[in-house]
Amino acid sequence: xxxxxxxxxxxxxxxxxxxxxxxxxxxxxxxxxxxxxxxxxxxxxxxxxxxxxxxxxxxxxxxxxxxxxxxxxxxxxxxxxxxxxxxxxxxxxxxxxxxxxxxxxxxxxxxxxxxxxxxxxxxxxxxxxxxxxxxxxxxxxxxxxxxxxxxxxxxxxxxxxxxxxxxxxxxxxxxxxxxxx
Amino acid sequence: xxxxxxxxxxxxxxxxxxxxxxxxxxxxxxxxxxxxxxxxxxxxxxxxxxxxxxxxxxxxxxxxxxxxxxxxxxxxxxxxxxxxxxxxxxxxxxxxxxxxxxxxxxxxxxxxxxxxxxxxxxxxxxxxxxxxxxxxxxxxxxxxxxxxxxxxxxxxxxxxxxxxxxxxxxxxxxxxxxxxxxxxxxxx
Numbered sequence: 347x348x349x350x351x352x353x354x355x356x357x358x359x360x361x362x363x364x365x366x367x368x369x370x371x372x373x374x375x376x377x378x379x380x381x382x383x384x385x386x387x388x389x390x391x392x393x394x395x396x397x398x399x400x401x402x403x404x405x406x407x408x409x410x411x412x413x414x415x416x417x418x419x420x421x422x423x424x425x426x427x428x429x430x431x432x433x434x435x436x437x438x439x440x441x442x443x444x445x446x447x448x449x450x451x452x453x454x455x456x457x458x459x460x461x462x463x464x465x466x467x468x469x470x471x472x473x474x475x476x477x478x479x480x481x482x483x484x485x486x487x488x489x490x491x492x493x494x495x496x497x498x499x500x501x502x503x504x505x506x507x508x509x510x511x512x513x514x515x516x517x518x519x520x521x522x523x524x525x526x527x
Numbered sequence: 528x529x530x531x532x533x534x535x536x537x538x539x540x541x542x543x544x545x546x547x548x549x550x551x552x553x554x555x556x557x558x559x560x561x562x563x564x565x566x567x568x569x570x571x572x573x574x575x576x577x578x579x580x581x582x583x584x585x586x587x588x589x590x591x592x593x594x595x596x597x598x599x600x601x602x603x604x605x606x607x608x609x610x611x612x613x614x615x616x617x618x619x620x621x622x623x624x625x626x627x628x629x630x631x632x633x634x635x636x637x638x639x640x641x642x643x644x645x646x647x648x649x650x651x652x653x654x655x656x657x658x659x660x661x662x663x664x665x666x667x668x669x670x671x672x673x674x675x676x677x678x679x680x681x682x683x684x685x686x687x688x689x690x691x692x693x694x695x696x697x698x699x700x701x702x703x704x705x706x707x708x709x710x711x712x713x714x715x
Contacts, residue, residue, distance in 0.1 A: 384549075402596050404582065411578040411712060418570040418601065423557040428550065 352459035352520045360521040363456050367514045370449065374510060381503065384428045392496040396430055396488035435489055439482050446478025446506075453513050460516045470509055477505035550625060551651055554644045560601050560614045563631035563640040567603025567611035574599055575712045588707045594620075600713055610634040613713065616644060617705035619697055623650050626694070628701040632709055641666040641702055650694055656687055657695035666702050671710040675699050 352363060381387070385395040430438065453474045457467055484499030560570065575598045577585075585591050603611035612634060618627040624647030631640040641663045646654045665678035679699045684692040 399594065402593050404579070407582065407596060408576065408578045409580055411575055411581045413573055413575040413712075415571050415573045415602070418572040420557045420561060420570050423560065423601075434549065 349458045351461055352456065352517065353461070355459065363459075363517055364521060366452060367456070367510070367517055371510065371514065374507065378507075385430075387500070389493075389496040389500065392499055393488060393493040395428060396435070396485050396496070396499075397491065397493045398431075398489065399429075430485070430489075432489060435485060439486070443478065443482055446481070447475065450474035450478060453509065456513055456517055460513075460520050462516065470512060473505060473509040474513075477502045477509060481506070549648050550645060551648055552645055553651070553654075554629065554642055556601075556614075556616060556629065556644060559629040559631075559642055559644060560603070563614060563629070563642070564603035564611045566605050568606045569604045571602040571604070572599060573602055573613075573713070577712065581711050585707055585711050589704050591704060591707075598708055598712055600709075612639055613709070615705065615709065615713075617701050617708060618645070619701045619704060621650075621697055623647060626650065626654065626697050626701055628698060628705060630702065630705040630709070632713075636709070637668055637670045638666050638702070638706075641698075643698060646694075650690075653688060653691040653694040654698070656691035657682065657698060660687070660695065662695055662698060669702075669706075671706045673706075675703050675706075678702075 352360060386392055450471075454471045457470050457474070460467070462470070481499055481502035484495040484497075484502060487495035487498065564570075577593060577596050577598060582591075582593070599615060601614045603614070605611050613632045614629060615632075616627050616629050618625050625645060626643065627645035629640075629642045629644040630638060633639045643654050643658060643663070660682045662678060662682055665681050666675070669675065669678070676699075679695060682692060682695045
């Protein structure tokens with residue numbers, strides 16, 4: 347089934363599709379830097395951002411305070427670790443999941459015109475919608491005390507990037523005149 | 528139809544107004560330690576694990592529930608081994624997010640410096656307006672047992688935004704908490 351061919355569309359449609367993808371990639375660069383800065387790229391860093399800290403058990407405290415003194419290298423004073431509490435995760439979720447859905451819908455519009463075989467077309471559409479949803483599913487599962495799902499969030503982020511690159515390459519292939527290629 | 532549209536715009540705006548916003552670092556802890564202990568050439572970390580007895584005494588004085596049972600005090604010493612002062616970072620959590628103050632104490636237990644080191648995207652402008660009144664400078668020279676209301680009384684609530692005065696109160700609370708923690712936990 348062919349829905350439309352991007353290759354046969356008016357030049358302005360091709361231009362809009364390409365510019366959308368390029369600007370989206372531009373935004374993704376900053377999304378990557380934001381994630382790297384605020385959440386981290388390793389499972390341990392992601393867990394430290396989302397897994398709730400264990401509450402202090404006052405009953406388990408020692409009767410008297412104790413202290414330990416150690417030399418300090420000021421260059422190694424740990425700076426504040428950004429954490430995402432439940433209220434902030436609700437805020438992040440309602441913005442991000444909606445934007446992910448809009449971006450996935452726009453990517454799907456492009457995918458539909460790339461003339462791909464059905465398995466690739468449907469796989470890319472499912473990936474475009476699914477990775478965004480799984481990204482936040484992982485964050486909520488970590489918030490529920492399941493730190494192992496940091497992997498789900500990390501892989502979903504890379505999954506979104508993979509879908510983007512595949513669609514960008516497919517689009518460039520579709521809009522560049524075949525004699526140039 | 529028009530009122531529906533207004534509700535559609537107002538409800539998300541009201542919800543957004545109640546969202547806590549991300550924390551922002553106004554001054555890095557290491558920078559503050561370096562800056563407010565200028566004579567120090569050696570630095571040490573004293574990590575105090577709060578015991579039940581001290582927690583009880585602290586809670587008799589302030590509304591304090593430790594997120595972390597360890598309180599960190601950063602000590603500076605001069606080249607001759609004499610103490611240059613102590614820096615620590617009491618934090619108060621509010622509905623608008625956390626506020627952290629960097630308190631530098633002289634070796635004899637007097638506030639040498641108070642600086643807001645952490646706020647949120649939402650509270651930062653209010654904090655800046657509160658700080659612009661000279662509030663932090665008025666804490667200098669105060670010690671445990673002094674009335675911090677003296678410092679707060681220099682902030683005129685009728686000349687500033689309501690939330691800025693609220694943040695001035697939160698800063699004063701953080702300094703008060705710091706003095707109590709220092710008095711109860713920092714012992715030679």
